Amino acid sequence: YHVLLNKSINMVKLFALSVLYKPTSDVSPKLLKATYDLQQFSFFQRSSVQEFMAFTTKIITERCSMGTRQSVKEQEYMCHVYVRADGLAVVAVSDHEYQYRVAHNMLNKIMDEFTAKVPPHQWPGSDETNVVFNELPAFLARWQNPREADAITRVQEEVEDTKIILHNTIEAVLERGEKLDDLVNKSEMLSLQSKAFYKTARKTNACCNFG
C-alpha cells in the first residue's frame, strides 16, 4: 500500500468518500455512490490507488457490525466507517493524521444528507448507476482541511471518543484465517496492474526508485 500512496505520509487529507448499503450483516455491501480526490498521486498510479481504496472500503464495511463506528489504520492511511442500524454505511479514506473524530462528524453529516436526498425505500433497488446524489465531491472538498472543518463542526454534535472503535491494521478486522494477500489475489475489483503493484510493494517494502 505505501508504495501506491507515493509516501505521502504526513499529509492531512481526504482521499475517498463512499456511501454503501448493507441491509443485514451477512450481505455483501452494495456501493451507492463514491467520489475520489487522487490528484497528489502520480498519474499512472491513480487507477490502482482508486481500485485499492474501493477494495478496502468494501472489505471494511463487510466486517463492520451494524450500528458501529470504526477507524482502521493501515500504514499511512485510515479508513473511517459508520454502518448505521438501518443498513446505510458511509466510509471515508483519509491519511493517518486526519482526526478521526472530525472524520466521524463528517460521516454523520453525509449520512443525514444522503437520507434526506435519497429516501430509504429506494436503497434496496438502487446501485451506482441510478443513484442521484451529487453532494459527495463538495463534502470531500470542504472537509479536506480540518481547520475549515472545525468551523463546520459544533462541539455538542461531536461524536464521543468512546463510541469509535480503533484498529491499528486491516488484519485486525479480518476473520480468523483470512489473509489480506489472499483477498487481494481473489478480488475481481483489482486489475492485473494493481495486483502487480501490490506484490511489488509487499516484496520490496521500501522506497525503491522505480515505483
Place this chain on the structure above:
Amino acid sequence: MWRWEVCFFYEQRETSDMRSFVYEQLTKQLDDDPLIDELGLVVRASELLFGGNDSKESDSAADDGKGPPFICREHKLGISSWCLPDLYRFATNLFLSLIANIDFKSLQCLHNVEISTVKEIHDSTRIILLINADSYRAWNVRKFLIQAFRLKTDDEIRFMNLVFSKHPKSGEAWSHRRWVLRQVKDFESRNSKQLSDVSSQPHSSNVDDFVRNDHFSTEIRICAQVAEIYPKNYYAWTHRQWLVKLFDFEELKQELRRVSRWNDLHVSDHCGFHHRQFVLLCCLERSKLHSGIVLKDFDEGNSSNSDQFHHEKLESSEDCEFCEIFREEFVYLSDMIRRYPGHESLWCYRRFLWSYWFRLQIQHPTDSDDSNANYSPTSQSTDSDNSELLLKLLSEEIEFAQHHIEDDEVSNFPKQRRFATRYKLWILHSIRGFCSRIPTASQFWKI
C-alpha cells in the same frame, strides 16, 4: 499517444533493433511533446491504453507480449518497466561513444562538434537521466551544452521538473539545478546584490518585483510540489532555504504565509516547521535584534550574561514588525496545538519559538498587554520591572503546558499529555539559571 502501427512494428523486430527502436521512439515522443511534465513507471502499459478490467483479452495478450514500451497521455509519460534495462544500456553506450572523442577540458570543446552529434548527446543524456537521475557525468556534459548555448536554461529547468516527478531525492539533480539557476541572469544579479548589500539597508525591491520575478515563484512552487511527492525530502527543503536566504523582509513574510498553508496540511512534518524556523531566523537577521540575542543557556554563569538585562530601544520598524510576527507565531502555534493534539512537531517548534521569544524579551522587553505596539520601554524601566514581565511570560507558558496536560477530552490525549509534560519540564530546566537570580521565581519549582 502511442501510434497503432507502431504496436505492430515492434513485435516484429529483432532484439538489437528493438533497443534502438524504443530509444528512437521515446526520443521522438519527448521531442514532439515539450509539455510532458510527469514521468511514471508502469507495469502494464497495455491496460492503461486499452482500459482496465474491461478488456480481459488484452490482459492475456499482454502476458505473452509485454505491451508497449511506453505510453503518453495528457502530457504524462509512463514507461514500462520491462524495457528499462535495455533502454538504459543502449543510451549509455551511445552517450559514451559520442563523448569519447571530445576533450571536456575547455568551454570551447563543443564548438567544433557537429550539431547532429550535439543533439544526440542531448538526447542520450536525457534518456539516461530520466532513468537514473544520479548520473553525474550526464549532468556535467549537459552543463557544457548550456555553456555552449546549445541548451537553454529554461528548457533545462523544465527537464529537471520532469526528472523530479520521478526522482525527487536525487542529490545530483538538485545540485545541477542550483548550477543552472546561477546561470540565469536575473537570478545571478539578485544573488550578487544580496551578497554586497548590508542587510540593514532598506531594500528597493518590493512585493511587485517579487511577483514579476518568475523564476523565484517557480522555484518555490517546485520545492513545495516535490516535497509533496516525497515528504521529508531534505534536498527539496534545502533548496528552498537556499532561495529564502536571498529574500528581503517583505518576501520573507510572504514565504511565512506560504509555509503556513503547508503546515496546515502537514501537521506532523518536522521539515515544514523547521523551514518555518529558518524563515523566522532570516527575519531576525534582517533586523538589528540579532546582535543582542545570545543563545546560551541561562545557567551558565558567564560574565557575558550580566548584560542580559541591559535594555535596548527598538529602533527600526522592521524590529517592531518582527516582534509582531513572533507574537502572531505564538497565536498560530497555540491554535495548532489545540486543533491537532498529540503532534510532536508542534511542541518541538514551540521550544524554538519560546527560547527565542524569551531571550528577545530580556533584551527588548515589550509590554504584552499593549497590543498597539508601544515597543520602546520607558526610561524608568528597571531590572525588577523587567523580571516581573519575564516571570509573567514564564507563568503564562507553564499554564499553557499545564492546560494541555490536564485536557483529557481531546483525541490523542495520552500523546498530548506526554509532549506537554516534557515541554513543561524543558522550560523549567532551561530557565533554571535565570530563576536562580530572581527569588520569586522559586514558585515554579513547587509545581
